Amino acid sequence: QEQVVESGGGVVQPGRSLRLSCAASGFTFSSYGMHWVRQAPGKGLEWVAVIWYDGSEKYYVDSVKGRFTISRDNSKKTLYLQMNSLRAEDTAVYYCARDRSYMAFGGFDLWGRGTLVTVSS
Amino acid sequence: EIVLTQSPGTLSLSPGERATLSCRASQSVNSSYLAWYQQKPGQAPRLLIYDASSRATGIPDRFNGSGSGTDFTLTISRLEPEDFAVYYCQQYGSSPFTFGPGTKVDI
Numbered sequence: 001q002e003q004v005v006e007s008g009g010g011v012v013q014p015g016r017s018l019r020l021s022c023a024a025s026g027f028t029f030s031s032y033g034m035h036w037v038r039q040a041p042g043k044g045l046e047w048v049a050v051i052w053y054d055g056s057e058k059y060y061v062d063s064v065k066g067r068f069t070i071s072r073d074n075s076k077k078t079l080y081l082q083m084n085s086l087r088a089e090d091t092a093v094y095y096c097a098r099d100r101s102y103m104a105f106g107g108f109d110l111w112g113r114g115t116l117v118t119v120s121s
Numbered sequence: 122e123i124v125l126t127q128s129p130g131t132l133s134l135s136p137g138e139r140a141t142l143s144c145r146a147s148q149s150v151n152s153s154y155l156a157w158y159q160q161k162p163g164q165a166p167r168l169l170i171y172d173a174s175s176r177a178t179g180i181p182d183r184f185n186g187s188g189s190g191t192d193f194t195l196t197i198s199r200l201e202p203e204d205f206a207v208y209y210c211q212q213y214g215s216s217p218f219t220f221g222p223g224t225k226v227d228i
Contacts, residue, residue: 035218037166045158045166045209045220059216062122095165105213107156107171109178114165 002026002110004079004096009115012086020115022079022096027110030054030074033099035108036081038092038117048094049081053102063089086119093117123148123212125221132226140197142224144210149190151214157186157195160223161206169208170195200226 008020022034036048049060049070058070069082079096093114100106124147134140144155153173158166168177170186173193183198197204205228210221 044223045160045211047211047218047220050216050218061217099213100168100171104216104218105152105154107154107168107177107211107213108158108166109168109171111165111167 004098004110004112006094006096006112006115009094009117011118011120013121014087014119016086017082017084018086018117020081020083020094020096020117022081022112024077024079024098027098029072029077031102033102033104033106034070034072034079035097035099035104036070036079037095037097037108037111038090039095039114040089040092043092046092050099050104051079052104057103059104083117086117088119091117091119122217123150123215123219125210125212125219127208127210127221127224129224130222132224133228134200134226135228136200136202138200140195140200140204140226142195142197142208142210142226144188144193144195144221146191146193146212150193150212153189154212154214155186155188155193156211156213157184158209158211159204159206160209166209197226 096112097108098110157170160166
């Protein structure tokens with residue numbers, strides 16, 4: 001069946017880096033835009049970044065611009081989020097989500113279970 | 122950035138009742154690119170409605186979305202026990218693809 005599975009979360013000190021991965025299966029990964037969405041403990045959802053089906057366009061929320069980089073490897077059916085200069089306010093569950101469209105204009109119809117990132121000294 | 126406001130913050134209802142959730146945008150949402158998601162504790166969100174009024178695959182017809190421009194509504198016609206959850210609206214017409222703060226529907 002269609003699924004996406006996140007990995008790579010953990011506890012990291014402020015200022016350090018972490019790379020999240022999202023492995024896709026059961027669908028044609030290269031045909032869909034992909035997103036990262038995060039949720040701080042007890043808080044609402046915050047969209048983080050999107051990458052189009054072919055990697056040609058990427059967009060970010062202002063709070064992570066210049067620190068986070070979204071990328072994808074369609075041959076490996078994997079989405080990535082490289083997170084640098086991490087801050088305490090980046091602490092959250094990070095979800096990988098599939099867009100209904102090949103770009104970013106369809107709504108998010110497939111979600112992973114999320115991976116927890118905790119930024120703390 | 123488009124800011125989404127949801128009301129009420131909490132809706133206390135009983136099974137079988139009708140729920141009406143509101144989502145208001147700070148500016149017009151392009152092409153009615155608005156979605157509704159349901160999230161239960163410890164779970165990932167689930168897409169209910171996209172393009173303001175289209176039901177996602179497998180979503181029961183008691184869930185209905187409506188609206189355009191800056192005002193959108195999610196209606197649950199008859200609440201089932203499994204519908205008690207938090208509901209988020211989201212616009213995906215322009216980056217950043219913002220979410221509303223959520224409406225909690227509880228018993």
